[in-house]
Amino acid sequence: MTQRTLAIIKPDAIGKGVAGQIIARVENAGFKILAAKMIHMSQAEAAGFYAVHRARPFFQSLCDFMTQGPCLPMVLEGENAIQRWRELMGATDPVKAAAGTIRKDFASSIEANAVHGSDSPETAGVEISYFFSSLELCPR
Ligand code: IDP
Ligand code: MG
Secondary structure (H helix, E strand, C coil): CEEEEEEEECHHHHHHCCHHHHHHHHHHCCCEEEEECCECCCHHHHHHHCHHHCCCCCHHHHHHHHCCCCEEEEEEEEECHHHHHHHHHCCCCCCCCCCCCHHHHHCCCCCCCCEEECCCHHHHHHHHHHHCCHHHCCCC
């Protein structure tokens, strides 16, 4: 089933200068990049995006991290895209991430972990429309 997912290259990865290497992995895995833009989120924008985590002890630190510099949200399309992108990312904690995954190779910590990926079709729909209007999704 062709799906869309919301990926973000997070501020730590942009700051390290590895966005290009991450995008190359996206392309090499066969995803279509339907939309992408560089943004610098405000606290309110980061808090809105991560609202599901607002009761977690790491929530404020996560919002500070996501607003420390620009990030690069992208809409990826492909067969089984939601699960395949999460497999390419690797586990949330880079210590636990499998060899060859993006987080294993580029994440610094469980918080500064280089990339985001939607975790279900429902979440993907909400997250894509958080960053992109329908006009910004290039028809293919
Ligand atoms: P995911 O990004 O792998 O889906 P989530 O549990 O949805 O992981 O957490 C969202 C983000 O919150 C993570 O990617 C990471 O940046 C941050 N995070 C998750 N767990 C922790 C933690 O225990 N300490 C600090 N930050 C965390
Ligand atoms: Mg998540």
